[in-house]
Amino acid sequence: MHNSTLDDRTVIGVYHLTRTYGDRAALDDVSLTVANGEFVFLVGPSGAGKSTLLRMIYMDEYPNEGQVVVGEFVSTRMKRKHIPRLRRRVGIIFQDFKLLDDRSVFDNVAIAMRITGARGFDVKRRVNQVLNQVGLFYKRNDRPAALSGGEQQRVAIARALVNSPAILLADEPTGNLDPEVTEDILRLLFRINSAGTAVLMATHDHAMVRNFGQRILHLREGKIYEDERTGLIGNLNDRLDAVQLDRERQKRVRRELDRHRLESVAPLRTDRPGVAGPLFERAPVPPAGSDPRSAGEPREENE
Amino acid sequence: MFVRKFVYLVQEAFHTLSRHKGITSISVIIMSLSLLMLAVFLLATDNLLRFIGQAQRDMKLYVYASEHADKATIERLRGKLSAMPEVARVVYISRDDALANFRAQLGNDADVLDALETNPLPDAFWVVPKAGAHNRESIASLAGRITQLDGVDEVRYGKQFLDRFTAIVRGIYYVDVVVGFIVILSAVFIISNAVRLTVISRRKSIEILKLVGATNRFITMPFIIEGAFQGGISALLSLVLLFSVTMLSRRFVPDLAFFGVDKAVLYLSICVAIGSLGSFSALRRYLRTES
Numbered sequence: 001m002h003n004s005t006l007d008d009r010t011v012i013g014v015y016h017l018t019r020t021y022g023d024r025a026a027l028d029d030v031s032l033t034v035a036n037g038e039f040v041f042l043v044g045p046s047g048a049g050k051s052t053l054l055r056m057i058y059m060d061e062y063p064n065e066g067q068v069v070v071g072e073f074v075s076t077r078m079k080r081k082h083i084p085r086l087r088r089r090v091g092i093i094f095q096d097f098k099l100l101d102d103r104s105v106f107d108n109v110a111i112a113m114r115i116t117g118a119r120g121f122d123v124k125r126r127v128n129q130v131l132n133q134v135g136l137f138y139k140r141n142d143r144p145a146a147l148s149g150g151e152q153q154r155v156a157i158a159r160a161l162v163n164s165p166a167i168l169l170a171d172e173p174t175g176n177l178d179p180e181v182t183e184d185i186l187r188l189l190f191r192i193n194s195a196g197t198a199v200l201m202a203t204h205d206h207a208m209v210r211n212f213g214q215r216i217l218h219l220r221e222g223k224i225y226e227d228e229r230t231g232l233i234g235n236l237n238d239r240l241d242a243v244q245l246d247r248e249r250q251k252r253v254r255r256e257l258d259r260h261r262l263e264s265v266a267p268l269r270t271d272r273p274g275v276a277g278p279l280f281e282r283a284p285v286p287p288a289g290s291d292p293r294s295a296g297e298p299r300e301e302n303e
Numbered sequence: 304m305f306v307r308k309f310v311y312l313v314q315e316a317f318h319t320l321s322r323h324k325g326i327t328s329i330s331v332i333i334m335s336l337s338l339l340m341l342a343v344f345l346l347a348t349d350n351l352l353r354f355i356g357q358a359q360r361d362m363k364l365y366v367y368a369s370e371h372a373d374k375a376t377i378e379r380l381r382g383k384l385s386a387m388p389e390v391a392r393v394v395y396i397s398r399d400d401a402l403a404n405f406r407a408q409l410g411n412d413a414d415v416l417d418a419l420e421t422n423p424l425p426d427a428f429w430v431v432p433k434a435g436a437h438n439r440e441s442i443a444s445l446a447g448r449i450t451q452l453d454g455v456d457e458v459r460y461g462k463q464f465l466d467r468f469t470a471i472v473r474g475i476y477y478v479d480v481v482v483g484f485i486v487i488l489s490a491v492f493i494i495s496n497a498v499r500l501t502v503i504s505r506r507k508s509i510e511i512l513k514l515v516g517a518t519n520r521f522i523t524m525p526f527i528i529e530g531a532f533q534g535g536i537s538a539l540l541s542l543v544l545l546f547s548v549t550m551l552s553r554r555f556v557p558d559l560a561f562f563g564v565d566k567a568v569l570y571l572s573i574c575v576a577i578g579s580l581g582s583f584s585a586l587r588r589y590l591r592t593e594s
Contacts, residue, residue, distance in 0.1 A: 058514070087516030098511050102322045112515040117308045159515065 017066035044219035050202035091160025095175035150181035316528035334537035369456035534578020
């Protein structure tokens with residue numbers, strides 16, 4: 001078995017994961033790691049095993065073989081009664097939002113905090129804060145049914161964020177939304193990511209996500225067949241590891257990179273209309289190794 | 304922290320009850336009707352046992368002294384009877400008292416007694432056995448021992464009646480146990496299904512609570528509180544219904560009694576337990592994590 005502790009730069013480790021249903025293998029020897037603060041798209045056609053993989057990560061199901069490590073939680077040594085503790089550290093959003101129809105937006109978000117036994121005052125403050133963050137504070141007393149699809153997904157995102165998780169898992173979060181709203185939601189996810197939360201988002205739509213410069217994992221028939229590190233930063237980070245710079249220089253370069261990343265994501269850090277550049281027209285990321293400063297600049301679509 | 308969580312859970316339970324008024328009232332109605340069935344059975348059993356107990360308490364032995372017994376023998380006999388361990392009470396009826404009673408019973412026909420030259424009635428005792436000795440065997444053995452005593456002519460205790468009474472009571476017990484088993488089983492079945500209905504209607508919120516990291520205890524507690532509450536309300540409703548039915552039937556069966564406070568409280572708490580256990584067992588399979 002793989003060593004089951006993660007180094008401090010990794011938040012999710014999946015090692016030789018196999019999951020079968022009857023004769024069919026939903027996942028077949030899948031391994032991957034997600035770094036702290038990383039944004040990863042998990043792309044594949046429906047039935048490829050994306051949802052199964054995510055379910056293994058939030059431990060709704062256990063693998064037949066292999067191991068999942070999320071923070072300090074290790075699937076092979078984990079007691080079931082500790083699953084709730086894991087779920088409080090991992091935000092999860094879904095295609096169908098999974099909101100409680102019989103209570104208000106505020107209560108939907110607050111419940112994720114109340115289950116931890118948080119004080120009413122703290123709950124109120126924090127819930128209002130995240131509702132502000134997703135831009136729905138003014139709808140806090142509405143029922144989910146009165147909101148649009150995009151707004152409902154924002155409520156779900158607020159609920160996922162309310163306990164300040166290190167990881168956000170998203171299973172086709174834009175599957176039910178039209179393109180403009182999809183853009184809003186993606187923008188929000190990027191913004192959340194730039195604040196330090198690692199995001200693992202499953203989608204079937206490669207065309208939608210390939211131009212963002214984020215790492216893309218392709219899953220097909222239960223196997224990862226490509227780990228596409230189109231992202232400038234991810235790629236350079238890897239290269240740093242590969243060339244084995246001495247520690248001092250590594251640190252310096254990483255600091256530089258972090259600074260650039262903040263800059264490169266800067267246009268996405270606000271979702272006020274008119275301020276952000278149009279998300280879908282962002283240029284494909286330049287080939288690895290070119291000037292990182294150009295990463296955030298909008299360019300002409302050349303495909 | 305614990306208190307805060309508990310308060311929150313209780314609030315949660317009652318909010319949910321009021322949010323789902325429709326399904327709550329349906330399950331309360333179903334539950335109170337099936338509990339009414341149970342309550343009718345329990346009340347019938349209660350009254351039956353009371354009647355049987357009454358009849359048993361009324362049992363006594365009639366001890367007739369022999370003709371030749373003098374005052375001293377009668378006194379000694381009385382002492383011996385009172386000293387017997389199973390005997391609760393001994394009432395002496397002198398032959399003169401007996402004749403007076405007889406005369407009173409005859410009423411207008413009492414003049415036939417004037418034809419008698421002497422009092423034909425013997426001195427007699429009523430012997431009332433203690434509570435533990437109200438069954439056929441101990442009464443028979445008591446009668447046997449009394450017959451042996453000095454100055455006793457005859458002991459009567461309604462042997463035939465007692466034999467039949469014992470057989471009937473035994474039959475009633477068997478029927479009661481069988482009927483009770485069926486009634487209790489069906490009440491539990493109906494109630495747990497009504498509760499299951501509530502749980503199924505809220506499958507989605509159970510799933511969501513699990514996803515956001517609620518512990519099983521946190522998910523179950525509101526359901527258990529709700530189940531207990533519904534059980535209690537339904538039990539109360541069925542008691543009120545049954546009480547009015549009982550009061551109406553008093554016209555025909557004047558001796559019919561309602562549950563005492565202790566039994567009503569016991570009944571209520573059993574229903575509360577059935578409600579909460581029903582909730583718990585219906586929930587369990589939605590709480591498991593597949594592997």
